[in-house]
Amino acid sequence: MISNRHLVFMEVAQQKSFSKASQALFISQPAVSVHIKGLEEHYKTKLFERKGLQIELTEAGQLLYNRLLTVLHIQQETEFDISVIHDQQQATGVLNLGASTTAALYILPKVMSAFHREYPLVNITLLNRNSEIVLQALLDKEINIGVTEEKGQLSNITYQSFLKDQIVAVCSKHNPLARKKPYQPKDLLQMPVAIRERGSGTLEAIKQGLQRNKIRLNDLQIKVRLGGTEALKNFLLESNCVGFLSTRSIAKELQHGELTILSFDNLRIERNFYFIQRKGETSELNKRFIKMAKSIYNY
Amino acid sequence: MISNRHLVFMEVAQQKSFSKASQALFISQPAVSVHIKGLEEHYKTKLFERKGLQIELTEAGQLLYNRLLTVLHIQQETEFDISVIHDQQQATGVLNLGASTTAALYILPKVMSAFHREYPLVNITLLNRNSEIVLQALLDKEINIGVTEEKGQLSNITYQSFLKDQIVAVCSKHNPLARKKPYQPKDLLQMPVAIRERGSGTLEAIKQGLQRNKIRLNDLQIKVRLGGTEALKNFLLESNCVGFLSTRSIAKELQHGELTILSFDNLRIERNFYFIQRKGETSELNKRFIKMAKSIYNY
């Protein structure tokens, strides 16, 4: 659909280098030069500013790149839509997902694998970044669907609720705290706790959940801050601290009895996951993925 | 932007014929066959149903054609937007207009010529059909901007008011009716009249204008119905009838004194012209054309 020449241009724009683009496309560097030259003659304007060893998109180049991105997505949607007419098992396409940690690690893999079984020829990728970057990637048309924890208000984004996630306090089964139950929210103040790093979506949810019980995060006896869910889990196994984790992320550890949930009266820390898409670009592939995701988690 | 192969496909889809497409594209018929075959192999499905001497788009083919149409418009917009960055006089692009008779004959030519002076390399075409067909052409993405007399309510169309048009009663300067003035609306019932054919937008406006004065079209002494404004004008010049015509269409005849306006108390027949565009597709080229059109007529 998009001409070869323009695909070369896109690669150069992404790599910000003729030679790197040539390597990525498995063609020689002069071939790239000739293509760009051809385009520049066609549009009668420079598309890249050559600044010594750097290149940079000109205004015209940036405009062209943006338009090509939208065309590329139409192309990918079309590939899928055509192939799905004939046979689901033969449907080809590209689906780029983006999600923040919990969703990317503990929620989406299950959906992706199910989706892959139904549409084996669809190429699925998953970008694992924080909500902010996921949103930006969506706006930049780098991903087709994002899964985030916050429901924003952007007018050119559609928010679609996916599932509820519960965050619970857990500790190692060897931890003496694991015995007595149930606790009151106030009891938290006496416990040594370990939490995720600043900026994590989980931490934000915890903060808001505690606030509803008039507890500030700073009032807790925070012993350690750990970067990443897995690190936190492993730390809890070996320490006497209590941690807050999404139930989605500790399914395995609960099953094996390695971690125990501390039950609290009147303390519910919840958050929602949302699908985000660009408004007006809810393709057939997007729809089917979201439908399957919902059917898996909302039985 | 769109590959050659796909452009050939589009031509075949439009012409509904491999050989006619080949003639339109100035290539041989086998070249077309090879292209279509290539696409069908790529998409792993037939794009045309070969039914004897006819061909017809398959479901997949129709889907592909629709997507390619939207991409083609992105491509054309891009050509314009890039070239206008550097120099207005060098801006290339395609602007397909559609309008019903009065606008197409007496309003748009002036705008088109002014626009052509400012953007000499933009290719402008004008489709002259009735409002209904103009709307359909817009929906089918055959035209970029339509000018119609009715403000509809379609949710995927943007309506933008352009200018007011006044319809007046006129007759030849030799007609005795041309002397006495002013008339009352009721006097119309005594006059021999000539009007446009059924289905014309002008006729519709007249009908509604008269209705406001409690006069039905059928109450008039309709002597003749003529297809087309020019025919009606020429008829009036040679007859004793009174006709209703848009002031826009008789500027020249009034100037030369060939036709005279009959002034009526309390009888105003007006209609509005609207620009119609597909929602979300108001390209830079569209914007500039509409802006110029408004500046010409709304000083």
Add this chain to the structure above:
DNA sequence: AAAGTTGCATAAGTTAATTTTATACAAAAT
């Protein structure tokens, strides 16, 4: 029903476009 027409498909040869190899040239880094 036979012959002619219309229209797409296929094959072989030609032409045009793309790519590679080799090399030049400019700017930045060492």
Add this chain to the structure above:
DNA sequence: ATTTTGTATAAAATTAACTTATGCAACTTT
């Protein structure tokens, strides 16, 4: 000053696209 990094250009080689010639099937005509 020399080396490194990165793009531009030219000529040769490769590949893709096109044309001519011809076949075949379906529909028309007589």
